[in-house]
Amino acid sequence: MPIRPDVIAVVGAGSVGSVTAWWLARCGAQVVWLAPHTGLERPASLASLGVLMGHCSRRLRGRSWRLRRASLALWRQWLPLLGPVPQQWGLTVLCHQADEVEWLQALAHQRLGEGVPLAWRTRDELLNRWPALASSNLQGGLWSPQDGQLDPAPLLAALAGAGEQLGVQRQSAQVIGLQPEGKNWRLQLQASDPDCPTTLLASAVVLCTGLGTGRLLAALDPAIRLNWPMTPVLGQAAELHCPMLPPQGLPGPVVWRGVHLIPRLQGQRLWIGATVEPGDQGQGQCFDQMLGLDGAAPPWLRQAQVLGRWQGVRARPMGRPAPLLATLASGVLLTSGHYRNGILLAPVTAAWTGRQLGFPAPDAP
Incomplete structure (x- = not known):
């Protein structure tokens, strides 16, 4: 049965987390986006040059080529919805x-x-x-x-603004723990703002967390730990x-x-x-x-x-093709390990997430 969660927690401040939070909200989900502001440090997406190498990839067929082609098509559809983004x-x-x-x-x-x-x-x-x-x-x-190429900083700003208009609740907090609680998931949060809650109960969690994923899942049952190191x-x-x-x-x-x-x-x-x-x-x-x-x-x-x-x-x-797209447990989705193609593959990743959670794509505006 598809999961229809009351609250979806999207974890990760980069391009994949940004696009996923925005897209799920467009699909009608109630989204809490856990995306800490990183201060002077550049997250991977902002350090990126935003190059979209899809059609000119040397992959002749297979998963990588299908993901690239589909994601480029989605960018063409979605960028007009985000306002002006240098491209x-x-x-x-x-x-x-x-x-x-x-x-x-x-x-x-x-x-x-x-x-x-x-x-x-x-x-x-x-x-x-x-x-x-x-x-x-x-x-x-x-x-x-x-x-082509998309400028990362304006792109992430446009996604954040569009998500806010759709009701995405952004919390600038680190997720330091994740535990099952009945049919839901309890996230332990850490933030510098004393008014920020310390826990969040969500029916589904989408982990767009890169190298921090293994540490976040370390305390879970061995059957659903991250067995695919990065x-x-x-x-x-x-x-x-x-x-x-x-x-x-x-x-x-x-x-x-x-x-x-x-x-x-x-x-x-x-x-x-x-x-x-x-x-x-x-x-x-x-x-x-x-x-x-x-x-x-x-x-x-x-x-x-x-x-x-x-x-x-x-x-x-390590030992698997990028990116990692998997359901680790009921209500826990892994969308990580995009290597050098986070911005390119963010739309196809978000679309996959929506389908896994049972949300139909919204009608075109």
Whole structure:
């Protein structure tokens, strides 16, 4: 039987928690969103660059490809409901290895057969329009008009505001305990605000809690503990001023040797990121390699000025594909471990959560 809870507790302040709280409220749920404000620290979603790599994924089939495609379609439907969110559509993935050209062209051909507008652009086509992309071994690139980038901070603010209008009750509290109580679940809360309650009784709990999930479930019965561990993977990013960037700029967000370059509204400014470093401590060497595109950066990028830098930690599942979507017990759902695709996959995760809890999708506005 589907669960129709009186109160749903959504735990987690990142993109997955934000989208899930908002979507469940749109579906008619009474939502308490436990999302502590993190002060000066950047949560993973705010440390993200917000790149949406869906259609240009190299996954030909399977779960990962289905989730990406479905989530991009949902973003297209849901973003107009959230008000103005800075967004850039159209993503270019550059190719610098001659032996990959044929495979990437075949990928573009397959996607077209599936109704996905993915195209191959030759080296000359790219450089004639965007000379900033010049490098000695550029072979061409994949152009994905329906992939892109969303600015994380305005996106999370828009979701919070839209959720509040729908009746989402946000509490800035940490969940430090979770115990069954009859058919419900008792959450132990910790907050700096003395007026914040110390417990919450919910009929269902949605855990969008990343690396903290295992600790939260540690006291539960072994049959419903988190048996799928996650490991931290750190990513560093920076904002650059590039006075030597050619006037044509970049063709929107670009993936260059695995590094993301995101044009900003201010001229000659870019975001660059992100490293993939095991653990939760950033290394200067990895940051420098990122800035230099591992020794292949063009002159305009090598002479860029770093205006600011930041880092965030992602949760990567060990031994299982990302993300983790599972019902751990009646009324306890796990939606975590999205690794580098939290913002991309947040809508499809929220939609899955709504279905698991028995809520039909609302009619389009």
